[in-house]
Amino acid sequence: MHTLTSSPNEQHLEEFLQHTDAMFHFAVKLANNEEDAQDLVQDTFLRAFRYQNYYEPGTNARSWLFKMMYNLFVNNYRRKQKGPFVEMTDENNDINYYETPVKPDVFRNTFSDEVMNAFNALKEEFKWAIFLRDFEGLKYEEISKVLDIPLCTVKTRIHRARMLMRKSLMDSGFYGRNN
Template identity: 35%
Template sequence: MEKSEFSSQLLQNETALKKLAFRLTSNSQDAADLHQETLFKALEYRNYYKNGTNIAPWLYVIMRNIFINMFRRKKRSLKLFQTVSDKMENRIDLSYGIENNVGAILLQIEKLPSILKTPLVLCVEGYKYTEIAELLDKPLGTIKSRIFFARKVLKNTIGRD
């Protein structure tokens, strides 16, 4: 199938995709993100679309899978945030000045080069190494080593302060 023909079929289904995205998320911003990600994935994987079949169900499956993955990431991220928050509250009660230590860590993360900072931040947000590798279009080993080195740099710089 030609790219222009595929694109026109995508545009014909765009309104239905937007409605489905809003029904899934119940939030206009999340729906817009889900819709955009679905179109991106559809274009990225258009070679897997079987010519002559109905494109709508194919697009719905893509959207559903993206929605499920987004939900899982948010759930993991919320759990991580809650765990970190709980630990921080416990530490704040036990030791004076922990807020400054957290601030120092965040400052050091911001100082990291982007090739180290991006995978580390995604890891902290709850993404799996394989998901990070896919998102950044890098080999899994590269992602693992970048996260390892980012942690090592943070440990050394924070340990010196």
């Protein structure tokens, strides 16, 4: 049986902290500003240490932390958007992640308007999958865990997102110009 704790054991502390930079990068993409991103990273670490006994050493700590951060972001976003918030336990997490929009401003400084238009035209479910794969570099299995969807669904959504973006870029005359 797992118990909750607030003091990090040294092994977990070391393993979790090595992912701080990646977590901050992901948090900036989610929150769209550094101040909220810092808060999100801090909240994620607090929760990670609280639930550290649920983490299995030797498994992918980065994926575990990303999932936790994503859940916190969605919970906080919903609380801000919809008023009263009832916190859901980790054991009973029924959130529909695809109702939370990926913020388009996240990528504005990195990609052309054509690519941003193609990305923004995607359904939310495709945006999250392709964001985690192509922008955060998560493996398909990790995305499956973060989004809590089957592996085959992850692969399908990423493939469809890429095809839809390619079509959109071709229709705009952008695809093929620079490749």
